[in-house]
Amino acid sequence: MQQLAPELKIDFQSEKYKDAYSRINAIVIEGEQEAHDNYIRLGEMLPELKDELIRLSKMESRHKKGFEACGRNLSVTPDMPFAQKFFSGLHENFQKAAAEGQVVTCLLIQSLIIECFAIAAYNIYIPVADDFARKITEGVVKDEYSHLNFGEVWLKENFAESKAELEAANRQNLPIVWRMLNEVEDDAHILAMEKEALVEDFMIQYGETLNNIGFTTRDIMRMSAYGLTAA
Numbered sequence: 443m444q445q446l447a448p449e450l451k452i453d454f455q456s457e458k459y460k461d462a463y464s465r466i467n468a469i470v471i472e473g474e475q476e477a478h479d480n481y482i483r484l485g486e487m488l489p490e491l492k493d494e495l496i497r498l499s500k501m502e503s504r505h506k507k508g509f510e511a512c513g514r515n516l517s518v519t520p521d522m523p524f525a526q527k528f529f530s531g532l533h534e535n536f537q538k539a540a541a542e543g544q545v546v547t548c549l550l551i552q553s554l555i556i557e558c559f560a561i562a563a564y565n566i567y568i569p570v571a572d573d574f575a576r577k578i579t580e581g582v583v584k585d586e587y588s589h590l591n592f593g594e595v596w597l598k599e600n601f602a603e604s605k606a607e608l609e610a611a612n613r614q615n616l617p618i619v620w621r622m623l624n625e626v627e628d629d630a631h632i633l634a635m636e637k638e639a640l641v642e643d644f645m646i647q648y649g650e651t652l653n654n655i656g657f658t659t660r661d662i663m664r665m666s667a668y669g670l671t672a673a
Contacts, residue, residue, distance in 0.1 A: 452572075452634055464513075464520055465520075468525035469524075469529075470563070471522070473556065473560055475506055477556060478500075478506065480536055480551070481499035481502065483536075483548070484545070485499070494592065508578040509578065516572065536548055544611075546600075546611065549596060550597075550611040553596075553597075554590070554652075555615055557586055558648045559619060560583075561583060562640055564579050564583040564586065567633070597655045598654060598655045601655055613668045616665070616666070617669055619644070619669060645666060
């Protein structure tokens, strides 16, 4: 996929491309807004880490502005209502967990699932992006790894008491990611991003993170299989 990318001839100005881009661009803008809001909320739940979480939230705001500029560069208006609906499952689960004080579930949704989803999407998009968007996205993806690392470090340090909640949160939220990937498949294909590559990159990122936190390979295989219930 990525080896073939330089040979692809993508018409970034075609109506078909811009139509698909209006939804993909909206998804990344909304994803960064969700992340900003989620880190602010986590800062309220983890007051001893509030300054760090506010710093992460500000980074997400900068990313959002960068992706808004990507849309303007192609004269595309992002379809924000579509994107808000696209994220509604994870959004609602995060809000519910936050209201119940479930820090572990909130970290799994934001710092693991959403960040791994973003990293996978950006990794697959960069080789097929227009020049302007490529530069923006390359800068963003470096930051996303630091965000992933924040949740990874906290959950590793609190693994024993977090494990059961992590498994329950994974069971509840991973199927949502599969539905999201299915929903975006056609638009992603028009942008030369194949669903199989997105799934593969997401599962590699997610599996490595679960391993770093403390889960065994057997645990990770079992937890990953929950996503297939929505396939």
